Amino acid sequence: MELVAGCYEQVLFGFSVHPEPNASGDHQQKWTPVADFTHHAHTASLSAVAANSRFVVTGSKDETIHIYDMKKKIDHGALVHHNGTITCLKFHGNRHLISGAEDGLICVWDAKKWECLKSIKAHKTWNLVEGRSAFIKNIKQNAHIVEWSPRGEKYVVVILNKIDVYHLDTAAVSGTITNEKRVSSVTFLSILFFFSQESVLAVAGDEEVVRFFDTDSLMCLCEFKAHENSSEASAPESRVKDMFSFEILEHHVIVTASSDGFIKMWKLAQDKKVPPSLLCEVNTNARLTCLGVWLDSVTDTKESLPPAAEPSAVSKEQPKGSKKESGDAVQEEARKSKPNTKKRGLTGVSEKPTKGSGPVAAKKRKVGEILEKKRKKKKIRVMQ
Numbered sequence: 001m002e003l004v005a006g007c008y009e010q011v012l013f014g015f016s017v018h019p020e021p022n023a024s025g026d027h028q029q030k031w032t033p034v035a036d037f038t039h040h041a042h043t044a045s046l047s048a049v050a051a052n053s054r055f056v057v058t059g060s061k062d063e064t065i066h067i068y069d070m071k072k073k074i075d076h077g078a079l080v081h082h083n084g085t086i087t088c089l090k091f092h093g094n095r096h097l098i099s100g101a102e103d104g105l106i107c108v109w110d111a112k113k114w115e116c117l118k119s120i121k122a123h124k125t126w127n128l129v130e131g132r133s134a135f136i137k138n139i140k141q142n143a144h145i146v147e148w149s150p151r152g153e154k155y156v157v158v159i160l161n162k163i164d165v166y167h168l169d170t171a172a173v174s175g176t177i178t179n180e181k182r183v184s185s186v187t188f189l190s191i192l193f194f195f196s197q198e199s200v201l202a203v204a205g206d207e208e209v210v211r212f213f214d215t216d217s218l219m220c221l222c223e224f225k226a227h228e229n230s231s232e233a234s235a236p237e238s239r240v241k242d243m244f245s246f247e248i249l250e251h252h253v254i255v256t257a258s259s260d261g262f263i264k265m266w267k268l269a270q271d272k273k274v275p276p277s278l279l280c281e282v283n284t285n286a287r288l289t290c291l292g293v294w295l296d297s298v299t300d301t302k303e304s305l306p307p308a309a310e311p312s313a314v315s316k317e318q319p320k321g322s323k324k325e326s327g328d329a330v331q332e333e334a335r336k337s338k339p340n341t342k343k344r345g346l347t348g349v350s351e352k353p354t355k356g357s358g359p360v361a362a363k364k365r366k367v368g369e370i371l372e373k374k375r376k377k378k379k380i381r382v383m384q
Contacts, residue, residue, distance in 0.1 A: 002294040004056050005257050006046025007286035012039045012058055015282055031280040032363045041066045041075055048353060049292035050089035056294055057097060059086025065099055070294050081107055081116050146188050158183045165215045181205040185243045201273055202254060206242035210256060224275035227258040242291035256290035
């Protein structure tokens with residue numbers, strides 16, 4: 001497991017975390033984060049991080065998306081399709097990456113070939129199959145966070161310090177949660193952990209406190225001080241900038257990253273009203289802005305979208321006025337390290353035709369079709 005965090009100082013940090021053998025025989029297992037790498041690829045502050053089972057991607061105010069191969073620990077190149085700060089990155093399984101930016105575009109990427117499969121004007125087109133609007137909801141104010149529950153039964157919309165809870169079956173607001181300060185991050189806690197429910201939402205704001213809310217009752221279940229303010233009078237207040245919740249080795253964990261430079265990993269209690277306990281922490285000495293967790297145990301079996309290797313079903317049109325090529329990689333080191341890599345992408349995917357494709361196979365199929373037609377005609381004559 002790797003904790004990855006980006007910062008205002010343009011650096012990506014990686015910390016390897018594994019539980020140590022419990023020699024004392026008690027129930028308290030020690031977790032220790034070990035510095036694994038730092039990488040300075042962007043030319044502006046980092047704004048988003050996402051991970052699948054192979055790669056970590058980072059977005060920045062420099063308008064680029066950088067790709068890191070976590071298996072080989074190398075920079076895999078960069079994507080330069082957007083014309084604006086990258087605001088969000090999400091993997092869907094291991095085959096697709098979705099990116100959003102201040103240019104108003106949502107891009108769907110093939111995470112194997114690193115090609116832009118679809119470029120969508122935000123809030124104009126949402127249905128990727130039919131290319132039309134699938135659902136519109138007027139929220140009347142500008143929202144800066146939208147988060148879906150794990151099973152997709154509800155979603156929350158964050159506007160400043162208020163969180164509106166929507167249920168998909170009614171498409172209406174079922175209630176509003178009010179945080180004390182502007183909300184900076186939200187994440188639903190494990191549905192398996194809380195008796196197959198998906199109602200518990202972790203909320204962090206422009207403060208050092210994290211709160212757990214029940215999105216059904218709208219009640220605050222508990223709160224805890226996740227980070228500390230500096231004792232120096234000139235130092236800014238500690239603000240929790242990002243959170244990530246997951247399960248590993250029978251542990252139900254939430255990770256927090258703060259502007260104070262600390263990344264902390266917490267173990268959730270069985271009783272959701274009890275604050276979590278600290279598993280480990282590490283100080284990056286940087287102003288953290290975004291957080292991700294790379295779990296190498298994730299497999300492709302959870303992939304639900306069909307393979308993206310059917311170019312006829314997607315459009316690769318670029319927005320008018322775009323100065324950048326879709327899916328182009330700008331990282332020269334990645335190209336030089338693989339001189340035989342094809343121009344299709346950074347992964348060096350073989351261009352060899354698969355069985356049943358190509359001109360020879362097509363010719364055989366055509367001959368077969370002609371013979372089959374002749375055979376059917378001959379059969380008809382005999383019957384007559």
